[in-house]
Amino acid sequence: MLPWTDRFRTGQARGNETMPEDGRPALPDLAAIAGFAEPSAMAVAVLEGPARRLRYLNPAGLAAIGRDATALLGRPLAEALPALGPESHAILERVRRSGAPQRLAGLALPLGADPARRWDIELSALRGACGGIAGVLALLREAPAEQAARATLDALFRHIPEGLILAAAPDVRLTRVSEHALRLVGRDAAEVLGQAAALHPATWQVYHADGTTLARPEELPLTRAVQRGETARHETWVLRRRDGTPLPILCSAGPIREGDGPVQGGILCFRDVTDLHRTEAALATQEARYRALVEAGALAVWIAAPDGSLRDAARWSWLTGQSTSAAGGLGWLEAVHPQDRDRVAARWRDAIEAGAAFEAEYRIHTPQGWRWTAARAVPRRDAAGRILEWVGANTDIEARTLAQAALRASEERFRTLAEAMPHLVWQSDATGRPDYLNGRWRAVTGLGLAAVAEGGWLAALHPEDAAQRRPGWMAALAEGTDYDADARIRTAAGSYRWNRLRAAPVRDAEGRILHWVGTCTDVDARHQAEERLREALAAQDRLLREAEHRIRNSLQLVAALLRLQAARMPEAAAREALEAATARVQAVAEAHRALQRSPDLRSVRLSDMLRELAAGASVQHPGSDIRIAAPDSLALDAERAIPLALVLADLVAEAVRRRRPLGLGHPVWLEAAAEAGRLAVSVADGVIGLPEDSPAGRLDETVIRALARQIGAEIRRESRDGGGTRVTLHLALEQVAGGRDGPRV
Template identity: 25%
Template structure:
């Protein structure tokens, strides 16, 4: 069924699909009404729009009824033909918020223009982003007021997406440029101004601010190739310039020392559309470490070759037999000392070939004397990765039947850089003479130990530095300590604490000077008693006079020491006893002398003569007993006095003691105050000794009190105890004197 065309307004004729549709469209539902009644401004603008090849639409009237041309159909998509004549916001509700401010601005009389504006359209049933460049222009109605707007637009979605892809590709390429391990830069113009430089390049030159600066400003070489001149050549000729392992010295900072680097590089000219060079692409690698590695490798090769020569010289000169085998045990090399040790040795092709080597274990173990199996030789064990540090074996050299040599056989695996065993090496030393000497030495030491243990005296020995490493059995029997526990410095713990420092000091002195060591100290016996011991030691010197050892003895002198101390003590007691008697003899002499003086005067009556005679008699008896003590050799020697205990009245003791000191008392004009109880004060004691003691105390009080002093003698009874107290105002005794005054 085809629509019947009515007579069309002239502005709709020959204008394309939309114009044809507008001729048959039912305009009754549109506020625009039939095109024939449209105001002239609307017809005019609509005609221009319909004839335009550029996408355009016209929004007219209060509801902005939409008119558009054929070029706009692709933008509408599935919204055509329903969009024709409908209000603008009903056609494009999804972008109303985006365009309404622009529409209102245009309807106010101000045109607008945007390029590549992004909108999200739903023109084909789904939201899709679309970019447009467009302009809104106000359109006046018949009354001269704005009645609508005219939009001319171009969809730029394809161009925008293409540009975005181009920019993304540019960013990707720049990222590759920036992250490239090689250094890169682009310089422009004949002066080589930096346009780009990646991180590697910035690290190389030690700067961040190169863009916009010339090459000569950034890179300052010192006595090296003129790289700026090479850039000039590349720019001028259009031909690349290439360098390999080229030295370059940068002074990265003004205050830093120059740094020498090595680089591989290419200066590649860049041509413009006109085919002329307008820049240079710089690309290269900092090969400093690689160059150093190559140098180190060459140096390593040189050293390895030199080491190989040195090793060959060592092998030739070594007095130790050395042999090498590969991973299968095949003999690779043997030095002259090895051939001299073994004789004409057939070349072994593997471990099984070692069976021809005659060897016996000689290490003193359970296998001592057993024939060595091929797989037991140090070379074979080392090939298996086993320890083979030091085997003592006896061998029979090839071609010398019956001859035995004792050797040390040491093997070690040879490994590659991954730790895999690629062979082994063995070192063999002839120790036949040493073994013989050691056997003689062992016999000598055994004999020495036997003799040392047979001596009834402690014997000990040290190294030259004083380290104690030998004690005979008598030491352990005497001290009771476990075997070996006193080696080194352990012996000090057995010394009496007060003797340790002196013993150590003397021992160090002997070690330093080489002088004989001799000291008496107290050594702990196994009973726990510390016994006096005489320690002596002499150095053992070699032919050159150097000390190679110290040998010493310890002798128990405890009994002799005690006897000596007793003798000294006896002499001391005798001297003290005699001193005491001499002192005590002076006390009775004073009253005797005084009485004798009085008797010689001849003016005394019979009673006074009798009293003085009694004084002389008593004091003479006192002296007699003192002299008896002096003549008692046993008591003098042992410092002992025999007491003659009898009942004694202490008041009479006081009287006699005062009588002895009275002459001195009167001579020094002292005042003596005596306080005695009225009754008799009986005690059991030696009368003479009591008088002696009290007279001694009073005598000291009289002697050490300044003239005209005061002395008080008081006797107090307290139950069955009697106390005599002597006080004076003299100088007194110090605490130190009090501590020893009553020892005798």
């Protein structure tokens, strides 16, 4: 392994930089960190900058990841360890930004060959000479429970007299092989570790039970366990050693999962059954009378005299380790568990006295320890009906009994948890028929199992919600997917409260749905708050629209008063000034009318505003022909709409006052369009003559340009081909928040 200084220089070369990222503070001297980190059993890493670039890894860190320093140092963490999830990056970024240390216990990280390995982690901010945060120091130590489990696994792989192999998903890459397995096959660990499924048959030379057909990778028990989630039990295969010697092996394999999660790997156990095959062949020849029962699953077949004393105890002795003399008579009861012995003895005496079949389940002592069995014995009678002997058998039910005990414990834990939860909890069978309701469900809804037997949990919902939620629940039942929805549940008091409904299927090892578990969480307060918010927003919208309506009416009233006053003015200049003021007030009113049509009162559809301006100008100048052209999709914020309306109203008034040749139609065009990411609004006419206006009737050019600057618009005048004038205002499509100095890109 390289010294830490060489590893650090290697990281610099790969990162192709010697300065801190983005001008941030430089890391402290790594020599101080390496001084304690190099001999440490903890994994120590130094991450620099926002990219969390790996600047240092001690030997323990490199060993945990299982990769060379040149492949890691100098790289951003996301590139060096792409399997790390976004949660890990988010935690590191919080430490780097806030400087607050983080302690995490029992966290599974996808490092090295074992992605489920758990770590206790300490994260601290590293500060440079200036005091600024330059990076993060990460200390990882294997979790105590993980260490104990790994120590147990190490001992198992070193000492168990059977072949053990661990493989990781998804490519069935071998991560660990026991010493006994290597001895059986005659290979070194370096030859087999790291292999994927495609290489297993070639390296291990695995054949089918016939010893001549080479196995394909997908047929092997370990491959099936990892890639299909299958469990293989006691399968016979033939393994050829390096020297070509065939070795019959008995294999069992299964997938490795964490809870109900996806398959993370698999384990294979195999053993040399050469001697076992010889023994079985001998026993098959010698014990033909017991073969059928043994093949049917019996652990031991025994014969008892009519009085119940054990007479043929060979298989019983083989099973329990008792000598045939010790097991004779009623001595076999000494091999029965003390807690079961009296019960079994009493039932055996009752069967002997009644001459009826004997059945009992009890534990017997075997060389491997206590084991659950199911015993059954029946009398064999002669033609006269007298009992000649009792023929009995003990069948292994250890797995079934343990499974039943585990199931009972699991159900008890579920019931305890469900009764303690502050939620309504229910369970149903695979078809959705409830078979359990916790106490809180019954207390809140007043409904028991009988009341919801037919309709299921839907029976507790508001009728409207039940009708709406039924199709989704039926689809979840049919597809086996999780269900999540909100609905109102009727309480025992007759009121309704909103609840969050969640349900998920519980499956067996083969993926079949066993039952459904669901919860109902009270979210009525949230729904009530949302309803109040909707009502408040609706009231606010009504007030705004009423205010806009009153503003528009007030402006209309002002315009009417100005128009009335203008009609009474004898001086032409004063009259024109009042008429121009009327037009501007009318323009503002028309902009407010367009704004009132907006769905959100924050923007004006330009086509509506131009249409209102054209209608107002036609009233002021009867006989004028004013036309508009604007797509309905263009909109402008209300803040800029009114100044723009004032400018456009004055430009339209200027255009309609121009002299027009007799007999010719010369419309004035109000147009709006989006051009190159900006809004272009123009007033155009085709008149050649000069305008018939007076200084009193025109908006001062300085004022027009001031209004244009206010909305960030540029004004351009140009002569049209064939005569006439076009005035165009260019402005941003959207107003930038925070100022009125014009749009910003």
